Amino acid sequence: MKKLSVLVxxxxxxxCSSTPAPSWQANAHIQMENYIETFMSGKENFAETHYERxxxxxLLTADPDIIIKAPLTKCAIEFSIFIESNCESAAELxxxxxxxxxxxxxxxxxxxxxxxxxTGKYRRVVESVSKCDVERTNRAISRVExxxxxxxxxxxxxxxxxxxEDTLLKALSVASENGWIKASGAYLEKxxxxxxxxxxxxxxxxxxxxIELISK
Amino acid sequence: MLRAKIExxxxxxIEKWDFFKDFSIFVARFFRVxxxxxxxxxVILDVxxxxxxxxxxxxxAFFLMISVIIGTVFIGVVLxxxxxxxxxxxxxxxxxxxxxxxxxxxxxxxxxALRSSSAINTEIAVMRxxxxxxxxxxxxxxxxxxxxxxxxxxxxxxxxxxxxxxxxIALLSGFIFSFTIFDISAxxxxxxxxxxxxxxxxxxxxxxxxxxxFFISIIPIFYGTRTKRQFNMIxxxxxxxxxxxxxxxxxxxxxxxxxKLI
Amino acid sequence: xxxxxxFKVGLFLVLSFAMxxxxxxxxxxxxxxxxxxxxxxxxxxxxxxxxxxxSVQFSGFQVGRVxxxxxxxxxxxxxxxxxxxxxxKWFRKNSKFTLEKPFIGSPRITVTTPNMQDExxxxxxxxxxxxxxxxxxxxxxxxxxxxxxxxxxxxxEVMTDKESKLNKAIENAEKIxxxxxxSDGLLEMLTGDRQSAQALITTLxxxxxxxxxxxxxxxxxxxxxxxxKEQVFGEEGTVPSVNALLSDVDLKFKELDxxxxxxxxxxxxxxxxxxxIDVLRKEIDEAVSSASSLxxxxxxxxxxxxxxxxxxx
Numbered sequence: 001m002k003k004l005s006v007l008v009x010x011x012x013x014x015x016c017s018s019t020p021a022p023s024w025q026a027n028a029h030i031q032m033e034n035y036i037e038t039f040m041s042g043k044e045n046f047a048e049t050h051y052e053r054x055x056x057x058x059l060l061t062a063d064p065d066i067i068i069k070a071p072l073t074k075c076a077i078e079f080s081i082f083i084e085s086n087c088e089s090a091a092e093l094x095x096x097x098x099x100x101x102x103x104x105x106x107x108x109x110x111x112x113x114x115x116x117x118x119t120g121k122y123r124r125v126v127e128s129v130s131k132c133d134v135e136r137t138n139r140a141i142s143r144v145e146x147x148x149x150x151x152x153x154x155x156x157x158x159x160x161x162x163x164x165e166d167t168l169l170k171a172l173s174v175a176s177e178n179g180w181i182k183a184s185g186a187y188l189e190k191x192x193x194x195x196x197x198x199x200x201x202x203x204x205x206x207x208x209x210x211i212e213l214i215s216k
Numbered sequence: 217m218l219r220a221k222i223e224x225x226x227x228x229x230i231e232k233w234d235f236f237k238d239f240s241i242f243v244a245r246f247f248r249v250x251x252x253x254x255x256x257x258x259v260i261l262d263v264x265x266x267x268x269x270x271x272x273x274x275x276x277a278f279f280l281m282i283s284v285i286i287g288t289v290f291i292g293v294v295l296x297x298x299x300x301x302x303x304x305x306x307x308x309x310x311x312x313x314x315x316x317x318x319x320x321x322x323x324x325x326x327x328x329a330l331r332s333s334s335a336i337n338t339e340i341a342v343m344r345x346x347x348x349x350x351x352x353x354x355x356x357x358x359x360x361x362x363x364x365x366x367x368x369x370x371x372x373x374x375x376x377x378x379x380x381x382x383x384x385i386a387l388l389s390g391f392i393f394s395f396t397i398f399d400i401s402a403x404x405x406x407x408x409x410x411x412x413x414x415x416x417x418x419x420x421x422x423x424x425x426x427x428x429x430f431f432i433s434i435i436p437i438f439y440g441t442r443t444k445r446q447f448n449m450i451x452x453x454x455x456x457x458x459x460x461x462x463x464x465x466x467x468x469x470x471x472x473x474x475x476k477l478i
Numbered sequence: 479x480x481x482x483x484x485f486k487v488g489l490f491l492v493l494s495f496a497m498x499x500x501x502x503x504x505x506x507x508x509x510x511x512x513x514x515x516x517x518x519x520x521x522x523x524x525x526x527x528x529x530x531x532x533s534v535q536f537s538g539f540q541v542g543r544v545x546x547x548x549x550x551x552x553x554x555x556x557x558x559x560x561x562x563x564x565x566x567k568w569f570r571k572n573s574k575f576t577l578e579k580p581f582i583g584s585p586r587i588t589v590t591t592p593n594m595q596d597e598x599x600x601x602x603x604x605x606x607x608x609x610x611x612x613x614x615x616x617x618x619x620x621x622x623x624x625x626x627x628x629x630x631x632x633x634x635e636v637m638t639d640k641e642s643k644l645n646k647a648i649e650n651a652e653k654i655x656x657x658x659x660x661s662d663g664l665l666e667m668l669t670g671d672r673q674s675a676q677a678l679i680t681t682l683x684x685x686x687x688x689x690x691x692x693x694x695x696x697x698x699x700x701x702x703x704x705x706x707k708e709q710v711f712g713e714e715g716t717v718p719s720v721n722a723l724l725s726d727v728d729l730k731f732k733e734l735d736x737x738x739x740x741x742x743x744x745x746x747x748x749x750x751x752x753x754x755i756d757v758l759r760k761e762i763d764e765a766v767s768s769a770s771s772l773x774x775x776x777x778x779x780x781x782x783x784x785x786x787x788x789x790x791x
Binding site for chain 2: 483484486487490491494495497498501502504505508509540584
């Protein structure tokens with residue numbers, strides 16, 4: 001039996017090979033990561049080029065459901081640091097898409113009203129924000145993995161006015177850990193105005209100093 | 217029309233079944249007589265010596281030559297293929313499986329079947345047509361112990377001994393080739409082969425040889441005893457007998473392979 | 479006549495049996511059936527890849543076999559090695575045992591003994607076995623490095639892209655230099671063509687910054703390559719049977735190294751403005767395109783898994 005298996009492997013070895021992922025996918029993935037990284041680190045010049053390459057690579061598939069991932073990503077990244085945009089380029093593509101995930105995601109980052117439900121990793125966040133349970137929202141945000149997604153979740157809570165100091169501090173620590181100076185700046189500003197509006201002037205001063213430090 | 221066809225199939229099946237039944241009865245009788253105390257060992261021994269002489273000794277020179285040639289050529293081919301594929305690690309296993317377990321018994325049994333099975337079939341058929349077997353029986357001599365048993369035992373023994381010899385000689389001559397062409401030392405070669413041989417391999421070789429030896433002798437004897445009493449039926453009997461011998465070899469080979477896979 | 483036949487048959491049988499018995503004894507001697515054996519015990523967390531009868535090797539030579547594998551009550555796999563006495567000298571107190579699962583070929587247990595003068599290994603002792611899973615190990619180690627590698631390389635490509643800021647800056651600088659080269663170019667600028675003056679200032683300001691950025695990325699790539707080399711080819715990572723596969727990759731790494739040195743040199747020159755800009759740009763283009771083709775080569779040489787779905791953040 002053992003010897004037979006030896007003979008069998010003999011031939012199997014000769015006939016095995018594996019197929020790598022298509023190059024558009026590998027390239028798009030790298031460009032997307034580079035885009036997020038450079039954008040968050042405040043290197044907009046490079047971010048733009050990376051985004052263009054990301055988009056070009058997705059365009060190769062000619063599939064609207066895949067192509068839309070580029071504008072959606074861009075829009076979500078901007079959304080995560082409170083840059084208001086109406087996601088025009090994604091909106092143009094939305095009627096052509098078939099995938100509900102893309103549509104839901106689009107609504108998630110553009111809708112001015114609170115959503116009732118959402119699929120995927122933001123489900124808990126959306127649900128707790130819809131009832132505006134801040135504690136639960138904060139817990140839901142901490143459970144979202146990956147830095148960018150945490151920021152997106154936090155930004156969603158902030159936009160729908162269902163947040164507190166902890167929400168902002170959590171997002172700030174994620175941004176700072178990753179070295180995303182641009183995101184850190186955005187959340188510091190939010191934090192400052194939060195302290196000002198809640199009358200904690202000494203804390204607001206501290207935050208202002210931090211803002212000044214990084215804007216030098 | 218259709219009925220005739222079905223009848224044909226039925227007739228064929230009945231004929232085969234009868235044949236198989238008769239053959240089984242014959243084999244059963246063979247073993248009964250073989251293990252009974254009345255069988256005279258002295259007579260058996262004399263006939264056996266003659267049969268071994270015809271089956272093995274006369275064939276020996278040619279047989280040895282064949283095993284040397286096949287050993288060198290075949291192992292050479294295997295060596296270079298395996299080396300090219302970078303599977304030198306399995307060299308020993310591949311040589312042992314192919315040469316000792318597969319080619320050894322097969323070539324031996326084919327050679328002996330060609331020479332002795334056909335001879336035995338003709339001999340028994342002629343005796344049957346001439347009425348010699350009947351006269352033996354009428355004198356009260358048991359034809360099974362006097363004619364058949366010694367032939368079956370000696371052919372089986374010869375196949376067993378000679379396929380082992382074939383394996384040993386082929387592996388030995390394979391060494392000459394690997395030494396001259398691939399520069400493999402005697403120690404390395406013997407270690408390679410010895411480490412690949414297991415007790416199981418030896419067992420499989422033994423069982424295979426005994427089974428094949430038994431069938432290539434008892435089948436032609438059986439066909440010989442069933443020859444119709446006409447001289448022109450002798451070649452028909454030999455022809456059918458040899459076809460069955462060949463099928464038996466293939467069946468034994470396939471059964472043992474299936475057994476190994478389970 | 480009859481006696482003659484009997485003699486021949488007898489001779490045949492005697493000689494054949496003698497030969498068979500002799501061969502059997504020979505095989506048994508080679509297989510160490512008659513020699514005394516030593517038994518050593520190893521332990522492992524997993525029985526994966528272990529088989530009874532698998533070879534135990536010292537310096538590439540088989541010195542014994544695995545006799546038994548057992549799963550103990552507490553979930554540890556016990557391996558019993560059967561070693562003929564003449565090979566027992568290789569087994570010392572400080573001996574290390576590794577289970578190697580090579581890319582091609584059957585797995586084996588390898589013994590290494592750093593100090594032959596050490597006490598002999600006792601049969602009562604149980605030593606833990608280490609596992610080396612050649613190609614998988616290498617892939618596991620090299621995958622993240624290659625990923626970073628790729629991303630840095632893409633960065634370089636972006637920077638040196640025709641449309642990139644760096645290139646634009648270089649282009650602008652080129653134009654301005656051209657203008658200056660014309661006899662009245664300098665004068666024209668000095669006499670107050672504000673647009674040109676502004677362009678010159680921004681370009682000159684932007685250039686060192688951009689070049690610095692490029693340099694950073696390039697030296698980043700250098701770090702990644704050094705890391706990759708250390709992990710894949712360093713002492714820890716050396717796996718003999720994949721070395722052939724990797725030596726080609728190593729060569730490529732070396733070439734890349736040289737290219738990057740060049741790039742750094744080029745960007746230094748660019749900053750100092752000591753070289754003709756047009757020539758410089760061509761050099762950068764060339765270096766980058768060969769770098770990226772080299773990286774592609776390296777990728778093709780290593781069988782990495784590259785399934786990367788594009789997922790929304």
